[in-house]
Amino acid sequence: MTLRIGDIAPDFEVETTEGRLRFHDWIGSSWAVLFSHPKDFTPVCTTELGYMAKLKPEFERRNVKVIGLSVDPVDSHAKWAADIKETQGHAPNYPLIGDLISRSPSFTRCCRRKRAAPRRAARLRTIRRCVT
Amino acid sequence: MRNVIVIGPDKKIKLIIAYPMTTGRNFDEVLRVIDSLQLTAKHRVATPVNWKQGEDVIIAGSVSDEEAKKIYPQGWKAPRPYLRIVPQPK
Numbered sequence: 655m656t657l658r659i660g661d662i663a664p665d666f667e668v669e670t671t672e673g674r675l676r677f678h679d680w681i682g683s684s685w686a687v688l689f690s691h692p693k694d695f696t697p698v699c700t701t702e703l704g705y706m707a708k709l710k711p712e713f714e715r716r717n718v719k720v721i722g723l724s725v726d727p728v729d730s731h732a733k734w735a736a737d738i739k740e741t742q743g744h745a746p747n748y749p750l751i752g753d754l755i756s757r758s759p760s761f762t763r764c765c766r767r768k769r770a771a772p773r774r775a776a777r778l779r780t781i782r783r784c785v786t
Numbered sequence: 787m788r789n790v791i792v793i794g795p796d797k798k799i800k801l802i803i804a805y806p807m808t809t810g811r812n813f814d815e816v817l818r819v820i821d822s823l824q825l826t827a828k829h830r831v832a833t834p835v836n837w838k839q840g841e842d843v844i845i846a847g848s849v850s851d852e853e854a855k856k857i858y859p860q861g862w863k864a865p866r867p868y869l870r871i872v873p874q875p876k
Contacts, residue, residue, distance in 0.1 A: 662798055687792055698810045702810050709817070718820055
């Protein structure tokens with residue numbers, strides 16, 4: 655499944671750095687921005703996540719909730735947040751979804767790294783077999 | 787991959803932008819697009835190139851000239867019949 659403009663966004667229940675949430679319930683009557691990054695502790699994303707934290711009031715002013723996503727687990731996101739604060743001046747002040755693979759294959763196909771490591775690819779296949 | 791997805795209160799996807807690994811995103815552009823998405827969800831208008839909040843907008847093609855006269859009694863600029871420019875609705 656490829657995501658297209660006009661499609662209903664996939665719904666899923668996930669762990670985030672701000673606790674467990676169900677995506678559509680979390681959006682509620684707001685707008686939402688979901689932005690994915692390939693991996694924690696990578697340089698470009700470090701600058702992006704810091705800047706997004708700085709810009710968050712502008713999203714709030716427009717009634718837009720912000721949420722980040724990568725395949726890494728929540729405890730890894732939390733460790734990375736300290737680096738982001740130190741180097742960019744702003745720690746993420748929005749939830750980061752951890753390890754979405756098992757929850758929403760369609761989002762994962764859209765957002766995961768192009769060439770997953772073989773071990774991760776094998777794990778993905780296993781999880782997909784369980785989910786679909 | 788590095789993607790940005792904007793979702794509306796109706797849970798529908800409104801925007802998808804994909805970036806390669808080596809190019810960081812421009813989140814100010816995402817805010818600009820959200821201003822356009824929210825405006826055009828509320829009013830039957832479209833936003834032109836590089837539009838920013840407060841600038842003139844284009845009357846949507848789905849609005850006939852007869853309808854447009856009711857909505858914009860003060861009229862509009864039309865350098866071409868298909869390009870009808872009005873101030874941003876409040």
